[in-house]
Amino acid sequence: MSAGLKIQAARLAQAVPPLRAAYSQALARWVGDPALRLLALPIITECYRSPERQNELYEQGRSKPGPIVTYKRGGESNHNKLPTPALDVAFLLPDGEVSWSGLLLSKFARLMKAADARVRWGGDWPNFKDRPHFEV
Numbered sequence: 001m002s003a004g005l006k007i008q009a010a011r012l013a014q015a016v017p018p019l020r021a022a023y024s025q026a027l028a029r030w031v032g033d034p035a036l037r038l039l040a041l042p043i044i045t046e047c048y049r050s051p052e053r054q055n056e057l058y059e060q061g062r063s064k065p066g067p068i069v070t071y072k073r074g075g076e077s078n079h080n081k082l083p084t085p086a087l088d089v090a091f092l093l094p095d096g097e098v099s100w101s102g103l104l105l106s107k108f109a110r111l112m113k114a115a116d117a118r119v120r121w122g123g124d125w126p127n128f129k130d131r132p133h134f135e136v
Contacts, residue, residue, distance in 0.1 A: 014048040016083045019136045022119050023087065026111035040091035040099060042108055045132065047087045049079035071128055078135050086135040105131040 001009070012020055023044070030036045049057075051074030061068030070077065078086035089108060091099045102123070109121040112134050122130030 008044055011044040011047040011087070014082060014084050015087055016085045016136060018116055018118060019085055019087060019134070022112050022116035022136070023089075023134070025115035026108060029111050029115075030108065036107065038094070040093050040101075040104055042089050042104075043092050043098070045088045045090045045098075046079060048082050048084045049077065051075045051080055054080055070130075086133060088132040089134065090132060100132055102131050109134070 012023060015023065027042055030042055054070070054072060054074040054077050056064075057070045058073050060066040060070075074080065078084060079088075089105065091101060091104045091108075093099050105123060109123055109131075112119045113121065116136065118136045120135050122128075122133030122135075
């Protein structure tokens with residue numbers, strides 16, 4: 001198993017069973033579709049997140065450079081529970097770059113929600129759109 005696959009497996013293992021199953025099913029459907037497979041490969045960028053890491057992300061766009069990516073402080077996010085009911089997804093492009101394309105995330109969200117009706121996608125939230133985020 002390659003290092004990248006080991007990292008993905010370790011991240012997925014941090015998720016609660018229903019989220020893990022939904023992601024696995026959505027990933028299998030994505031990879032099984034030749035057109036989607038050529039576009040990019042879904043990857044988990046974060047699953048469990050320590051309260052310290054959560055606070056680092058909270059400071060982004062506030063006291064640190066970069067866009068705001070969360071409104072939750074350490075201990076307030078579903079990512080801070082273990083096993084976690086939340087994970088974040090991005091896409092590995094054919095050229096090796098990582099993308100958080102809203103279009104790709106919306107396509108993957110349809111697969112995630114079809115895999116389990118309990119899956120909530122951050123792209124559907126009315127205020128802060130957190131497109132990489134999925135939770136049960």
